[in-house]
Amino acid sequence: MNTRFYNCKILTMLENDNWFDGEVWVEENRICFVGTCEEAKNVTPIDFEREIDCKGNLLMPGFKNAHTHSAMTFLRSFADDMPLQDWLYKQVFPMEAKLTGEDAYWLSILAIMEYLTSGITSNFDMYMHMEDCARASSAAGFRTVLCGNVNDFGGSDDTLREENEKFNNYDELISYQLGFHAEYTTAKPLMESIAKVSQELKKPVFLHNSETKAEVEGCIERYGTTPTVFLNEIGMFEYGGGGFHCVHITNNDLKVMREKNLSVVTNPGSNTKLASGICPVEKYVNAGITVGIGTDGPASNNCLDMFREMFLVTGLQKLSQNNAAAMNADEVLKMACVGGAKIMGLNDCDSIAVGKLADLIIIDLNRPNMQPLNNITKNIVYSGSKENVKLTMIDGEIKYEDGEFYIGIDPDLVYRKVNEIIASKK
């Protein structure tokens, strides 16, 4: 939709850019002008369907949720405050086994609605019923990168080849990256065949990696080394890739990560709630590794809120390093906007610049938690909340504005459906 945003502070998220007062124009789904008000006056305007007075609020690229399992919304607050193994084996797995594709569709729609309230414009989604998840994103107009999820309970190397072909040609909003669940849930021959697919397609591979201490210890027992080193040895990372969580790593792991240009998606909310540990995010940043931020699934977090995650990324580094100066907030905001986009292969969604896709949000600065305007980016990371998300635009379409959803689906129907789904599984 041709849209003019004027009277806004613009945070492009381009390297070394500070915010400035100006205008952004969107033609269909791409940005066609970025500049000051003065500069805008000297450019021939296009036909706008909507001209939005941003009233001095901040226009910036949307947040990327770089690791999640959207359809797990049905298990939000279903079984909390339990030991991890009981939670997973007695609650999560038995409930998931009962899910249908149609269930996954509605549960994904609910997650998408929550993403919109948090200024999240795309997700890196790993779950069963992949086609239904794609269908939900497509229906709601949400940008989703699907992640391969094969493991010993389902899927093969051919699954990955088929998914790669299918979902990279599904819809403009949908794309796909190779992936498998984790080392501890996938037998060696299957992992070896996945490595071959990666080399054949020349594509990176993503997985849950080193989330818990027990997982790493198990791998050492099985293969004599850590998951990162082991997977590298079997040729998994010849075309790069990345790990979700990466909480428990060794210096050898870090060496592999640097050599193979691997990326890390940190999930501090989930790691906190499930007591998995604190991801050494600043160590990754200092090593030049690209870091993105994910909410993980709503069963383990329980919310899908990039503001909570951003605060935790910096806060937990400060706590674990005993140093209030650790993990600068500006770097964290980059992870949420730019790092995630790079990891997910969304290179056109990372910043505000001419030619980039219009995945944009307006942050309401005219709220008490954003005042005074001492430092806008630090305000966002340390003080921001869903309250501040005034508008979320994806691919040039406004999907959320002033608390209302524009996804073509009635929110009350979604709430009714998801409650029916959980009730039917009990």
Place this chain on the structure above:
Amino acid sequence: MNTRFYNCKILTMLENDNWFDGEVWVEENRICFVGTCEEAKNVTPIDFEREIDCKGNLLMPGFKNAHTHSAMTFLRSFADDMPLQDWLYKQVFPMEAKLTGEDAYWLSILAIMEYLTSGITSNFDMYMHMEDCARASSAAGFRTVLCGNVNDFGGSDDTLREENEKFNNYDELISYQLGFHAEYTTAKPLMESIAKVSQELKKPVFLHNSETKAEVEGCIERYGTTPTVFLNEIGMFEYGGGGFHCVHITNNDLKVMREKNLSVVTNPGSNTKLASGICPVEKYVNAGITVGIGTDGPASNNCLDMFREMFLVTGLQKLSQNNAAAMNADEVLKMACVGGAKIMGLNDCDSIAVGKLADLIIIDLNRPNMQPLNNITKNIVYSGSKENVKLTMIDGEIKYEDGEFYIGIDPDLVYRKVNEIIASKK
């Protein structure tokens, strides 16, 4: 204001109560009816000025911010990501020295607005310019318990006597508790004279206690023992009291706390951001100690958000104990509503029951982050955000509803004032 809340889920926060569908009536500033819809039909209604259809949303007691320095809003995001000592001595103290009483008034108003957005209906406020802080709460219609703040830089035992007399007779919304800044900022003779005031007035004493490791080590150097044990030895806790933070404690401290019925206010956001450590909250709960939750001041947090604090209270216990089952969320919600009220002496504000003061909030459950309704209280603690605060009522008056403030002061004026204040100090 006589108000009828109907069609609501009611969470009374009375011991062992689960939520139920019903109605709550408020007559002037107190609750005069609580019951089911059926029960309401059998009671003669009063004259209502407003009847609110809650549309199935949750009515519950407001949150108590049991430790804060409201007027520090001017330093929000002013100097982050710095070592603690540099932050305090090079940034905070020099800026604070320039504050006037009128500044403190406007800065407190900004904080009060943020409290309202987070469902916080009262605060336990410790700051300079106490009268201006009281004036702000009184003007905005916010409930404030002021906390004595004497230390070597200002105030004496007589200050406490005068403040106690003045602010406990100031206004229905204002009350006062004895307090001093901390052991490390207050000379022994002054602390001894404060202990005498406490014994003379038969009132508890509150202070910052054992916030950092360095503070405790300093006390051991000075007095050969920890702050809690030392203060007890000089007679500070003969009428109880409590500590803000209480991160670094010994078993002897815990013994004193139990013996003297001391309470603890935890401030996990601030302790995280300033890398002070993790407060052993569950240890306190298991010892039967009353725990409340505070945001601390906005210079150190940087936001005034009870939802963030509640998540951190449970999350950090899980992380530090390596146990996903640690610190049940239901207990955390109690701290935020009931524990804080008990500590602050607001015994009429802790629950929904006939005769209690109408300090109430409506939590919007018809938002994606609250769905499905598997468990409403866990949803609030793990997934709630300012987005969910639909209405905040204090002393029977609606002060915030659907994002709008009803405090008799124009928000834009407040934003302009606080930006002018910080600009004038640079």
